Amino acid sequence: MSDTTGRALRLLSLLQSRPVWTGPELAARLGVTTRSIRRDVERLRELGYPVRAAKGVGGGYQLGAGRALPPLLLDDEEAIAVAVCLRLGAGGTVAGLGEAALRTLAKLDQVLPARLRSQVAAVQESTTTLDSPTSRVDSDTLLTLARGCRETERVTFAYAAASGAESTRRVEPYRLVATGRRWYLVAYDLDREDWRSFRLDRMTDVAATGWRFHPRPAPDAADFVQRSTSVAPYDHVARVLVHAPVDEAAQLLAPTTGRLEASGTDQCVFESGGNDLGVMAWHLSRLPWRFEVLEPPGLRDEMRALAARLTVAAGPG
Template structure:
């Protein structure tokens, strides 16, 4: 690598490290004159990097967001981190991202030095991905909603409820949330005049409008989405009094499945969801914690059915 090329890469790294550099500051760091800095800045611009220059107090050189995607400069740790994240993204929940991640991994592998390639390979070879049948979402819808949240503009889309009903929604988007299997949107529903949680895989024809809105006083997004997911994403939900403290229970229950509320030092309330009560009854004993069913009463019947089934199986001989 020539001295000029190395210096340009160093200049690019400096511009990426902080918002603004003055010409003299860059010249001192690079060990060249300010005239050389100006020439190197022009070379970066020729490569597609939008280096902006401003005069006066607080002025200097800064790297702007460009229309093109020029070469990306990564240090060793960043390159390994990107490669590992791409490996995980290859099995992600956004439709099309898995294929794009694989293509990008192949390109990155071609330019990684042998030492870094070995580090990435070590992580990949020692890691397995467990299949959990994620529900994929349209990346265009995801980007549109993210744009609506960032720019504070209204969004419209068609929505299919759990029962199959189709409606048109006008919303003010607030937050996106990704669970292990699904993506959710927290938004203010303009027609229902209340906060709602929507599953992205049930949306269609997502369109960002031009009508801006002033953000409303909103409930805590994480808590609201977590409770909505627990109560709205499953066919069956239940409230149980668990004979263990909340801190211990929270370690056993994923947030996308249930919520835990402390009662005292020896008990807590668990609100949990499942596809059906028999499935819930089969899983609850796995916690290894005694509990009392508060709601619904039908869960007690499901527990009895599961217990009877297990007793029959245990008593059966070959």
């Protein structure tokens, strides 16, 4: 890198560090004349950086914002700070922040030098956060899977099923899905020759294989995870017609409890799974809207039995 190019990059870093700099201030920081500063500003403009200049009191050089602004230039300390914050944010509970942080972290990690990656890891390992109701996921696991999804690279991992059975999986990762409490990977299982969803907190020894694959037709990731967590694992599947707009029902019925589908403007169908029809009847009885059980017939019988017990419990009158 030539002295001129290096000085232009240092100038860019200074312009990003605060809103306005005067010419003499920049010249003093870079050890050059104000004429050299003007030439370097022109070079930055040619590269697409919108550097503004204003004369008079309060004037100076300012880096403008807009669509033409290329990526930020970060020094070592700034890169480490951003990476650490993104790793912490990827496991957070703020709606939408975890997925955005993970995507950004995957991009940043791709260009971080090895020496900075080790410093980021050191800070991460020495940081402790208070427990939360979410299932904590190792940030390196998230990052490896995110890279696999983006770069169509096969990954392997050890997996513990809900039954406790352990297995080794070879998959083609497709999408990561965050439900608010947990992270899931939607992937094509090479040994079972079918699509599967995996909870990240049940994974260990996640590793990229270096083998690339051609993407195959895939299901909708969010819908696939919703079905696999709220319907597929259970003995019974209930379909209930709820007399409420789907947007209103969605405020109470989380995606992890079942699937909602609009049925006109003022109704929706709620589909959910369970292993005990009696327990399902009790949960449904707490819905604040009028509803009818569409299926299964056994659930209607449980609803009648529950209604009879509640009538007796209410006493005479």
